Amino acid sequence: MDVEGATWPPAESASSGVKAVPIADYGFLSDGETTALVSPGGSVDWMCLPRLDSASVFGAALGRHAGSFRIAPSDVSVPAARRYLPGTMVLETSWGTATGWIIVRDVLVIGPWRHEQEFSHTHRRTPTDYDAEHILLRTIRCVSGEVQTVMECEPVMDYGRKFVRWNYTDHVYHQATATAEGSDIELTLTTDMRIGLEGGQATARTMLRQGDVRYVALSWGSKAPPLDYADAYSRLVWTAHHWQHWLARGRFPDHPWRSYLQRSALTLKGLTYAPTGAIAAAATTSLPETLGGERNYDYRYTWIRDATFALWGMYSLGFDWEAVDFFSFIADLAESGDELQIMYGIGGERDLAEYTLDHLPGYANSRPIRIGNAASTQHQHDVWGALLDSVYLHSKAADHLDGRIWPILSKQVNAALKHWQEPDAGIWEVRGELQHFTSSKIMCWVAVDRGAKLASMIGQEAEAAQWELAAEEIKQDILSHGVDDRGVLTQSYGNSALDASLLLAPLVRFLPADHPVIRATVLAIADELTVDGLVLRYRVEQTDDGFTGEEGSFTICSFWLVSALSEIGEHTRARELCAKLLSLAGPLELYAEEIDPHTGHHLGNFPQAFTHLALINAVLHVISHEDGS
Numbered sequence: 001m002d003v004e005g006a007t008w009p010p011a012e013s014a015s016s017g018v019k020a021v022p023i024a025d026y027g028f029l030s031d032g033e034t035t036a037l038v039s040p041g042g043s044v045d046w047m048c049l050p051r052l053d054s055a056s057v058f059g060a061a062l063g064r065h066a067g068s069f070r071i072a073p074s075d076v077s078v079p080a081a082r083r084y085l086p087g088t089m090v091l092e093t094s095w096g097t098a099t100g101w102i103i104v105r106d107v108l109v110i111g112p113w114r115h116e117q118e119f120s121h122t123h124r125r126t127p128t129d130y131d132a133e134h135i136l137l138r139t140i141r142c143v144s145g146e147v148q149t150v151m152e153c154e155p156v157m158d159y160g161r162k163f164v165r166w167n168y169t170d171h172v173y174h175q176a177t178a179t180a181e182g183s184d185i186e187l188t189l190t191t192d193m194r195i196g197l198e199g200g201q202a203t204a205r206t207m208l209r210q211g212d213v214r215y216v217a218l219s220w221g222s223k224a225p226p227l228d229y230a231d232a233y234s235r236l237v238w239t240a241h242h243w244q245h246w247l248a249r250g251r252f253p254d255h256p257w258r259s260y261l262q263r264s265a266l267t268l269k270g271l272t273y274a275p276t277g278a279i280a281a282a283a284t285t286s287l288p289e290t291l292g293g294e295r296n297y298d299y300r301y302t303w304i305r306d307a308t309f310a311l312w313g314m315y316s317l318g319f320d321w322e323a324v325d326f327f328s329f330i331a332d333l334a335e336s337g338d339e340l341q342i343m344y345g346i347g348g349e350r351d352l353a354e355y356t357l358d359h360l361p362g363y364a365n366s367r368p369i370r371i372g373n374a375a376s377t378q379h380q381h382d383v384w385g386a387l388l389d390s391v392y393l394h395s396k397a398a399d400h401l402d403g404r405i406w407p408i409l410s411k412q413v414n415a416a417l418k419h420w421q422e423p424d425a426g427i428w429e430v431r432g433e434l435q436h437f438t439s440s441k442i443m444c445w446v447a448v449d450r451g452a453k454l455a456s457m458i459g460q461e462a463e464a465a466q467w468e469l470a471a472e473e474i475k476q477d478i479l480s481h482g483v484d485d486r487g488v489l490t491q492s493y494g495n496s497a498l499d500a501s502l503l504l505a506p507l508v509r510f511l512p513a514d515h516p517v518i519r520a521t522v523l524a525i526a527d528e529l530t531v532d533g534l535v536l537r538y539r540v541e542q543t544d545d546g547f548t549g550e551e552g553s554f555t556i557c558s559f560w561l562v563s564a565l566s567e568i569g570e571h572t573r574a575r576e577l578c579a580k581l582l583s584l585a586g587p588l589e590l591y592a593e594e595i596d597p598h599t600g601h602h603l604g605n606f607p608q609a610f611t612h613l614a615l616i617n618a619v620l621h622v623i624s625h626e627d628g629s
């Protein structure tokens with residue numbers, strides 16, 4: 001962790017006096033298998049190996065003794081500038097010192113597909129042309145003057161519990177390996193700097209002069225690391241081009257807000273676990289929703305809801321291959337015969353039993369740190385609608401429904417029909433008493449409505465007619481029990497609380513956007529469920545969600561409000577809110593789950609798919625109105 005926070009010196013750890021890095025100041029790296037967070041101070045404070053949901057090897061974001069990997073000038077802790085190389089996931093940090101300037105570039109390396117002689121042990125989807133190389137590469141270039149530069153690599157395996165032992169290899173002073181008892185991970189550090197081994201730390205200190213270049217590669221797989229700068233540089237360039245080519249597949253409007261759309265698309269792709277097609281909800285666990293509070297969860301899993309909504313966002317930008325992979329992931333799971341869970345491990349694991357890590361202090365002393373997620377065994381009745389809607393969207397455009405998917409889908413429609421009258425934990429996964437959540441019932445309507453449309457698309461007319469009738473019955477039930485005296489959709493049957501999940505009603509076309517119930521609901525949420533214009537999920541004092549403490553505004557809900565305001569014709573309000581939300585992005589245009597409406601600080605796991613997918617939908621809504629379409 002940085003000793004000085006860059007733009008936000010917030011919560012101070014009582015035990016250490018060290019300031020936490022503002023969550024949204026982290027840079028996000030991904031190779032489609034694992035992810036990393038890099039602080040403004042040049043420290044990799046979060047990386048889990050070999051998968052993004054494995055135990056961390058760098059865990060300083062949750063406790064400064066849990067491992068970090070820093071490259072920076074010896075005497076400066078705040079960089080001059082940071083950016084992604086345009087259209088890529090290559091992070092560039094520029095450092096100005098009293099004596100000169102260096103530029104550090106960080107990347108998780110992707111190279112050409114390399115399983116030619118033997119099958120991959122992890123990939124289940126159709127092979128692509130590219131593959132993660134399992135290398136975290138950091139390059140340094142001195143562009144003027146001279147700069148004393150330090151590298152400190154201190155991994156601690158198993159979330160900071162297993163200290164490593166370093167050993168040199170035959171590449172004298174230029175390569176060393178790190179292992180820890182009880183851990184399968186072997187790390188190899190290769191560099192053209194001279195490494196010293198000090199306990200659990202591999203370090204280098206060197207004076208770089210104008211024109212000097214250096215690299216450091218940390219690798220953990222079978223692919224050989226670069227042995228010289230030229231090789232390192234060409235791998236960085238290959239990876240940069242890979243991201244740019246991927247991005248070029250999308251359709252982005254020629255608009256000042258384009259970069260937010262592009263960063264969101266890259267982030268969603270970066271949260272995708274390429275071997276299976278699963279999309280993780282976020283790259284982290286237990287970044288807190290309230291500083292010092294207990295609302296800390298593990299998001300490194302794939303929720304059907306989050307992932308299918310993400311595909312919705314990607315689809316609007318022209319990306320559809322990711323959907324094919326994700327549907328195949330779902331098909332693998334569904335064909336095993338068990339009921340569809342609301343979430344899975346990114347490798348398809350069903351058991352995500354939750355436990356806490358009590359040895360870590362947590363981000364800004366926010367405890368507990370949770371691994372696993374107890375919500376995985378919940379009944380959340382929106383899940384069938386989320387899946388059906390996503391498949392419908394993709395099938396409608398292609399005018400084709402994959403034969404493998406149909407039996408799975410019809411099973412989900414029947415599940416919605418069987419359970420829609422029962423209470424559930426809802427889209428917000430409350431851990432209090434089950435309720436008749438109105439938004440869950442709306443999503444059951446979505447499941448049956450889309451099921452009917454898909455059935456008709458493939459000529460199953462009898463089923464289509466039956467489901468159309470059933471969908472209408474659900475709709476009438478909602479309108480009879482889930483609307484208050486003001487004509488506003490309520491959080492649950494018989495309870496007049498507001499809930500931002502009802503902003504989905506116009507977005508999923510439950511009722512036409514000019515219907516009085518939709519207009520009243522959107523305006524009530526805009527006026528009564530906001531703090532400084534930012535939307536809360538619900539009022540914590542009105543909702544038994546099973547936790548204590550406040551939470552910030554939920555950014556997905558604020559972006560949903562932008563889309564919903566657009567839908568009901570409140571274009572000026574929609575645009576103003578959208579502009580405000582974009583102005584609250586992190587310096588690298590990334591978002592966590594929540595924003596504290598009083599301070600603008602980002603809270604919760606990071607970067608979060610939910611926020612980025614809703615951003616895409618909101619921005620496209622606003623831009624399409626500007627275009628007059």
Ligand SMILES: OC[C@H]1O[C@H](O[C@H]2O[C@H](CO)[C@@H](O)[C@H](O)[C@H]2O)[C@H](O)[C@@H](O)[C@@H]1O
Binds near residue numbers: 299375427
């Ligand atoms: O509010 C309590 C719940 O918070 C988390 O769930 C939230 O994040 C999920 C992943 O993005 C999202 O699908 C869900 O709609 C959100 O409410 C947490 O994962 C739950 O365990 C927790 O009960």
